Structure formats: structure tokens, C-alpha cells
Amino acid sequence: MTYCVALKLNAGLVFASDSRTNAGIDQISSFKKMRTFVNRGDRVIVILSSGNLSITQNAINQLETQGRSPEQQNIWNATSMFDVASLLGGCLRHVQNTDRPFLMAGNIDVSANFIVGGQIAGEPPRLFLVYSEGNFIEATENTPFFQIGEIKYGKPIIDRIINSETTLNRAIKCLLVSFDSTMRSNVSVGMPIDMACYMTDSLSLDNIKQMQEGDPYFTSISSKWSEGLNSVFTQLPNPEWACQTPDAEPAQTPSDGQLQNQGIPPI
Amino acid sequence: MTYCVALKLNAGLVFASDSRTNAGIDQISSFKKMRTFVNRGDRVIVILSSGNLSITQNAINQLETQGRSPEQQNIWNATSMFDVASLLGGCLRHVQNTDRPFLMAGNIDVSANFIVGGQIAGEPPRLFLVYSEGNFIEATENTPFFQIGEIKYGKPIIDRIINSETTLNRAIKCLLVSFDSTMRSNVSVGMPIDMACYMTDSLSLDNIKQMQEGDPYFTSISSKWSEGLNSVFTQLPNPEWACQTPDAEPAQTPSDGQLQNQGIPPI
Known part of the structure; x- marks a missing residue:
């Protein structure tokens, strides 16, 4: 499993991802799920990924390969984050088309999602969610x-604390705190946590940190x-209408086994 | 959607359920998802249900009908909570067998789950989870x-606060608090909340409350x-390594629209 989250605030963008990957319960590895693309003064782009690792890695690899062909639109010359999200969705669709039939024949989950955010000179920072099918949506002030x-x-x-x-x-x-709650409740999300914090209009990514166990x-x-x-x-106030057991002395009962074996009605 | 939860503590059992039911986004109703079966001094049984409402209501109805035939094992004469869980699972299987082909033909979700807990004289309190397929598991001290x-x-x-x-x-x-968090993040879980609090060995259910909006x-x-x-x-301490934006003065940026329309590079 994976947990990735990104925020679009007036002050900037914040990204975080865990690093645990599992293919079955006995094959657990650590893979970084955050990729950064920085051309200082021109663009800062961060991509977080979840889902089938071979599909997300392939899609990112294709995006990087495209980036070495300046004659076509790519992640380094796209003039908007919308175009970057579209390029990433396209790469994902290409990989899905190639791999899906083989993976589905093996009953393997082919879902894969990306969060892609950043700023390209000429635009404000923007944040997108790319679905498994390659379509995408953009974060707004209402849901940042x-x-x-x-x-x-x-x-x-996040619902309680975060607004623009x-x-x-x-x-x-x-x-x-959000990662702490997630890791307490789901062991398949785990350290290290990668974090990146981008300040609006800085067009450089100076605050990246990997937090180890x-x-x-x-x-x-x-x-x-x-x-x-x-x-x-x-x-928090105690319920007045509820059970009168004093808080200091929880009721003590014999263990299940004792009562069951004796067959004695408890009253 | 639904949210139901039950705890098995040394001091007793606590049950809670919401009341919102939706069949499509424009058909939202309020249905009680908690049923109680009390024969004071002999047994207290509480059942919570989630999933397809027609299936859970039918299964409970069958359980009640059985209860009027004292010549067969039923919820009023079963000698253990294990048997009660088994009876409930049987009723669920019966309804699933009858209705599943028709519902699945209409592409309708047939999943249905129950939590059933209580105490029968001669046993300690016990708590079970009945799956959609009619099989069930019992809560233990490790996961109460x-x-x-x-x-x-x-x-x-619950992970943070609750132990036996x-x-x-x-x-x-x-x-x-658990319901508060759920209702904030999912509008399809809603008031009123039904709560029942059973004190170990009391064999009566005196603390029932419905909390309205x-x-x-x-x-x-x-x-x-x-x-x-x-x-x-x-x-909580601030991150030393992170962005130096002073907390008192969040960075102000023009709205997306302004920058986009003017096409002005932000630096």
C-alpha cells in the first residue's frame, strides 16, 4: 500500500509520500514514490505515485524519455502544469494499453494514480490528480x-486543519500527523517519508527531506x-446518561475461560 | 453508507450506529441500524447492520420469525452467543441465496454485514462480526x-484509546469522537446516532440513547x-528544516485567474 498527499496553499505546495511497497504479504520493499523535476528559475514539478509499481515506474520513465526529445512537447518545455498533467496522463495510458491485458490475465491490479504539482514560470502553482485511466482533475481553493x-x-x-x-x-x-495516523492503522504504509515543500514563486525546490524510521x-x-x-x-465531559461505572475503577470480571468452564450464571 | 462500531471491554459492551441510508445520491433516508433483544435476567443481545438494507432487514426479520418457534433453536433459547452469531449468519445466508441472483442481475451491491454482541446467562459477554457470506469471527482481548x-x-x-x-x-x-471524525469526512454517515451501553453481568440493557442532530x-x-x-x-514543534515563511504572515499571492490572464511570470 501507499499513502501520498499534496497540498496547494497560497504560500506554496507541500508534498509527502511513504516508501513501502508490497507485492504479497512477504515481499515488502522500500521504493521512493516522489519524483522531482527542477529547472531552477523556470519550473519545479513534483510527482507522487500510488498503485501498481511497474505501471507507475514505466509511465514516469516514458515521461523522462520524452523529456530528452526537445522537438516534441515534454515535461521540460511544456508551458503549463495542465500540459504536464496531460503528458503524464498520456504516458500512463500508453503503459496501461501495453501492459493491462497481460496483468489482467494474471488477475493483477492495474490501478495506478499520480499527484502532479508545481509551478512553471508564467503560471501560479497548480496541483493535479491523475486517475488510473489517464484523465485528471485540478485542486481548487475549496479542496486544496x-x-x-x-x-x-x-x-x-487534513479536513480539520488545512485551508488555502x-x-x-x-x-x-x-x-x-496525517502520516502518523495512517501508519498506526495500516502497517502497509511505512517509513521513510519523503517531503518536499515548495514556496510560491520561488521556482526552486530547496526544502526536500527524507525522514527515516x-x-x-x-x-x-x-x-x-x-x-x-x-x-x-x-x-472531554463524561456522558451523564451513561453507565455509572466509576472511571477510576473499571469493573473487573473473571476471564471468559473461567466463566465458560464453570458454567455459572453470572447473576 | 453506514458506520457501526461495537466494543468488548471488561466493564461491558458498547454499541453505536448511525442512521443514514442512501440508495443513490438523491434517495437518502433515516433507518435505525441497531436492534436489541432483551430478556431481563436471561439475555441481552444487540445487533448492528450495514450494507444492503433489504438484505439486512430480511435477515433480522427471519431471525425474529425463528424466535417465535420455541421448538427450534432461536435467538431466545440459544445457550451461547456463538450460537446466536451462527443463527444470524444462517438467516443472512438464506436471504443471500434467495435474493442474490435477482440483485446481481440488476448490478446491485449485495454485501451485508452484522455486528452481534451481548451476554447470555452462563457466559461472559461476547462480540461477533458476521460477514456477508454468513461466516463470523469473535472479538478477543487483542482487538476488542x-x-x-x-x-x-x-x-x-479507537486505535489510540480503546483497550479491554x-x-x-x-x-x-x-x-x-469516532463518529464525529467519520461524519466530518463522509456526508453519507449521519445523525441520529444510536448508542447502547451494556454493563457486564447486568443482563439488562438500561443505557440506550438516540442522539439527534x-x-x-x-x-x-x-x-x-x-x-x-x-x-x-x-x-506541536515547527520543523526546523522547512520553509522559512513566518507563521504569522502567510505568503500572499494573486489568485490563479489574475496571474493566468495577465500571463506575467511570477518572478
Whole structure:
């Protein structure tokens, strides 16, 4: 499984992806799911991928190959991020057309998604979600983020915190909390986490970081968040209408086995 | 969609279910998804359901009909919760066998799940998850809860808070927070919320509550949780390595439209 998320804020774009890949439960590897394309002063493009790894790698490879043919439109000369999303969707469709019949014959999931965002000189930063079929949508102010892969566990905190005005620092913290929640609930999402933070109009990508297992900052965010949640939770008002068991002394019962073996009605 | 969850704690069992049912986006209704079967001093059984409403209602109806034939094993004379889960799975299989061919011909999702828990005199409280195929599993101390329906948004808080020792009051609060997170992220899960709280060995079900839209306690939990999360989140340490935009002054950029129309490079 995979978890990738990207935010489009007024202050810039923030990208994050995990690195765990599994082909069956006993074949787990680490693959970077973030690719960056930077021509300083001209364009910064970041692509995150989820789904079938052979398909996403092939599509990106085709995009790179195209990029070495300046006579055709490619990722280095496209004049808009819309065109970049379209190029990526095209590469994905090409790979899907070639590989899908063989993979589906082997009952293999061929789904593959991309998030692609960045800024090309002459345009504001833009963010797109490319579906498995190669079509795509763009993030707007109302929904300034996209997630792909295992998206649900980490969505509530993004829903609560993120809007277009959110600062980059708050956004980075939010994504780390989102990853923390996801990794707690789904073991197939795992470290390291790749993060990239792009500042609007900088046209350079200076803030890239890979957080390994045990990263002090991630560990600190994770433990402070956990402690904070527990503290807020404990302070929530108790239900008046509910069970009168005192909180300090949870009811003790014999273990299942004892009661079952004795066959004694508990009242 | 639906969200139902049940916990098996040392102190007792806690059940909660939403009430929103939709058949297509323009046909949204409210249906109670919790059914209780109580013979005070002898048994307390609670069933939560998700999935195709006609299938779950038919299966429950069959279970009730069986219950009026004392010459056969039924929900009122079964001597264990295991047998009750087995009876429910049997009713589900019967309905699936009858209806599945017709529904699948109409390309209608036939999935249907139940959580069934309770206590029968002579046994400790037990909790089961009945799958769409009629087979079932039992909750253990390691994983003392089951969820059905839209389960992911509300799972992280349960993962953090709930273990077998959790008190009933904490458990009720936790489930309400779990519902709050789910309803924020998925509009197809909605009020009212039905809750039932069973105290181990009481063999009576005295704590049942339906929380309507605007319920003061739920609203208070929801707003205090939201404020608390925001406060904890704001206190998390900022990333030292990241973007230097000051938190107090988010970068301001012209709207997408402005830049695009003017065609002015942003640097």
C-alpha cells in the first residue's frame, strides 16, 4: 500500500509520500514514490505515485524519455502544469494499453494514480490528480489537497486543519500527523517519508527531506500528538446518561475461560 | 453508507450506529441500524447492520420469525452467543441465496454485514462480526472492537484509546469522537446516532440513547474535541528544516485567474 498527499496553499505546495511497497504479504520493499523535476528559475514539478509499481515506474520513465526529445512537447518545455498533467496522463495510458491485458490475465491490479504539482514560470502553482485511466482533475481553493493510496485514516486531520491560508509550517506538521495516523492503522504504509515543500514563486525546490524510521522530529511530533490527544480526550465531559461505572475503577470480571468452564450464571 | 462500531471491554459492551441510508445520491433516508433483544435476567443481545438494507432487514426479520418457534433453536433459547452469531449468519445466508441472483442481475451491491454482541446467562459477554457470506469471527482481548461500513475515518481514535481495560464512560466518549471524525469526512454517515451501553453481568440493557442532530452532549464533545485538537496541533514543534515563511504572515499571492490572464511570470 501507499499513502501520498499534496497540498496547494497560497504560500506554496507541500508534498509527502511513504516508501513501502508490497507485492504479497512477504515481499515488502522500500521504493521512493516522489519524483522531482527542477529547472531552477523556470519550473519545479513534483510527482507522487500510488498503485501498481511497474505501471507507475514505466509511465514516469516514458515521461523522462520524452523529456530528452526537445522537438516534441515534454515535461521540460511544456508551458503549463495542465500540459504536464496531460503528458503524464498520456504516458500512463500508453503503459496501461501495453501492459493491462497481460496483468489482467494474471488477475493483477492495474490501478495506478499520480499527484502532479508545481509551478512553471508564467503560471501560479497548480496541483493535479491523475486517475488510473489517464484523465485528471485540478485542486481548487475549496479542496486544496489531493490524497492517493490509503487515504482515509489520515484525512480527518487534513479536513480539520488545512485551508488555502494555512502556513507551510502548519501544513508540514499536519501532513506528519496525517502520516502518523495512517501508519498506526495500516502497517502497509511505512517509513521513510519523503517531503518536499515548495514556496510560491520561488521556482526552486530547496526544502526536500527524507525522514527515516526514528527521525527525531517525526518521533517528537508523533509522541506529543499522542499525549496531547489523550489529554484532550480525558478532559472531554463524561456522558451523564451513561453507565455509572466509576472511571477510576473499571469493573473487573473473571476471564471468559473461567466463566465458560464453570458454567455459572453470572447473576 | 453506514458506520457501526461495537466494543468488548471488561466493564461491558458498547454499541453505536448511525442512521443514514442512501440508495443513490438523491434517495437518502433515516433507518435505525441497531436492534436489541432483551430478556431481563436471561439475555441481552444487540445487533448492528450495514450494507444492503433489504438484505439486512430480511435477515433480522427471519431471525425474529425463528424466535417465535420455541421448538427450534432461536435467538431466545440459544445457550451461547456463538450460537446466536451462527443463527444470524444462517438467516443472512438464506436471504443471500434467495435474493442474490435477482440483485446481481440488476448490478446491485449485495454485501451485508452484522455486528452481534451481548451476554447470555452462563457466559461472559461476547462480540461477533458476521460477514456477508454468513461466516463470523469473535472479538478477543487483542482487538476488542469491530467496525462495519465506513470504518476508516473513525478508526485512528479507537486505535489510540480503546483497550479491554477502558472504562465505559471513556468508551462512549471515544465512540462519539469516532463518529464525529467519520461524519466530518463522509456526508453519507449521519445523525441520529444510536448508542447502547451494556454493563457486564447486568443482563439488562438500561443505557440506550438516540442522539439527534444538535444533541447538546454530542455537540459539546464535538466542539471541545475540535478546539482541543487545534490547540494541541498548534503547540506541536515547527520543523526546523522547512520553509522559512513566518507563521504569522502567510505568503500572499494573486489568485490563479489574475496571474493566468495577465500571463506575467511570477518572478
